[in-house]
Amino acid sequence: MGFFSDLFSKQNCVFCEQQVGALSRKKLKDKTYICKECEKNCSAYIDVSKFDNGFISNHIEYMKKQNILYEKEVAPLDKSKKERFVSGWDGIIFVDSIAMFEVISPKYNKKNVKELFRYDQIQDFNYYNVENTSTGEGQKKYSESGIEIIFRCPIDENGWTNNQVNGGRLHPYVPKIRIPFEKNTDDANCGGLAKAHLNKLFGRASESLLGSIKEDFTGTGKERAQFKAGVDSVKALGNLAKAAITKDAEGLDDAKNEMKNVATDMFNATFNFGARYTSIADEAEKRAWEE
Numbered sequence: 001m002g003f004f005s006d007l008f009s010k011q012n013c014v015f016c017e018q019q020v021g022a023l024s025r026k027k028l029k030d031k032t033y034i035c036k037e038c039e040k041n042c043s044a045y046i047d048v049s050k051f052d053n054g055f056i057s058n059h060i061e062y063m064k065k066q067n068i069l070y071e072k073e074v075a076p077l078d079k080s081k082k083e084r085f086v087s088g089w090d091g092i093i094f095v096d097s098i099a100m101f102e103v104i105s106p107k108y109n110k111k112n113v114k115e116l117f118r119y120d121q122i123q124d125f126n127y128y129n130v131e132n133t134s135t136g137e138g139q140k141k142y143s144e145s146g147i148e149i150i151f152r153c154p155i156d157e158n159g160w161t162n163n164q165v166n167g168g169r170l171h172p173y174v175p176k177i178r179i180p181f182e183k184n185t186d187d188a189n190c191g192g193l194a195k196a197h198l199n200k201l202f203g204r205a206s207e208s209l210l211g212s213i214k215e216d217f218t219g220t221g222k223e224r225a226q227f228k229a230g231v232d233s234v235k236a237l238g239n240l241a242k243a244a245i246t247k248d249a250e251g252l253d254d255a256k257n258e259m260k261n262v263a264t265d266m267f268n269a270t271f272n273f274g275a276r277y278t279s280i281a282d283e284a285e286k287r288a289w290e291e
Contacts, residue, residue: 013038014053015060028053029159043115044108045174050159059173063113065289070114072288073098085194087181092147092194096201098284099277103177117151117177119277120169124150125198128178129188138184145190146180147198169278202274 010019013035014028020035027033030052034042041060042048048056074082074095083094086104093102100116108115128148132139153175156162162175181191189195196207 015057028056030054040110040112042111043173044105044111045103045115045177047159062172063115066115067113069285069288070102070116073284074100074102074114074116083197085181085191085197087191090146090180092179094197094201097280099280100284103179105179117149117171117174118169118281119201120274120281121151121171122149122198122202122274123152123166123168125195125202127189127191127195132184140184140186142185142188143183144180145182145185145187146178147191147194148176148178149198150176168275201277 010021011025011033012019013025014032015034015038018035018037020033024036025033026036026039026049028048029050032053034048034053034056038060039048041063042056043059043063046059051059077095077097081095081097083096085091085093089104089106089109091104093104095101095116098116099119101119102114102116126148128146129142130144132141132143134143151171151174152165152168153171153173154162154165155173155175157175179191179194181194192207199205199207
């Protein structure tokens with residue numbers, strides 16, 4: 001009796017205190033409730049049922065700041081300042097000038113707030129495909145195909161703590177986003193233009209014939225960054241040796257700091273290429289939030 005009475009009775013939303021029925025609410029991890037209207041103030045890419053009301057309350061405040069960031073830094077921009085890759089209702093919009101992007105989806109379009117993701121929060125990306133389980137006439141190999149972006153995130157897809165995150169800027173609640181570019185398709189590489197832009201941003205090899213020919217001579221962006229870090233490390237080692245030989249205390253301290261910076265550059269060039277965008281994104285947030 002208690003189960004059915006709880007299921008069909010109205011409950012108060014913990015955020016707006018409005019009484020709502022079972023079809024207009026979701027139960028949170030701590031058995032409190034959030035109504036559909038308040039959920040519109042949350043990210044389209046979070047499952048609120050996996051978190052308690054304290055986490056969601058902080059999340060809603062985070063989303064308010066995200067909306068301010070969008071309105072001040074993205075909304076005023078001309079279309080020419082954005083790289084837009086959209087198929088149907090889904091897609092991705094890159095804003096390189098602030099080192100952030102927006103993910104478009106039907107669920108996102110119903111939200112009250114806008115949301116941006118930083119380039120330096122990206123850990124990896126690639127194509128993804130969902131095998132088609134239907135064998136009906138006209139069915140293709142994949143029911144869905146697109147781009148998958150994995151973020152450095154302290155929380156996994158089930159809402160549990162993720163202890164496997166390496167260094168870099170963390171996203172507070174999204175471990176992964178899938179952006180479908182085609183449904184019912186045989187193409188395993190849908191969203192190629194969007195992935196090409198990501199490849200360029202993160203110094204990865206071009207997948208186009210012209211781009212790969214050019215990189216045969218110049219190297220990828222990542223390879224060029226690694227080469228530069230290698231050259232800088234040789235120079236820093238020389239300065240360190242010179243300061244040690246001449247017993248120049250001030251020069252020795254400068255050389256040690258130079259070595260630390262070179263080590264950081266080498267690490268970022270190899271494992272965290274997105275770190276080069278941190279200062280750009282930080283400046284955009286600072287302008288928007290007037291910190």
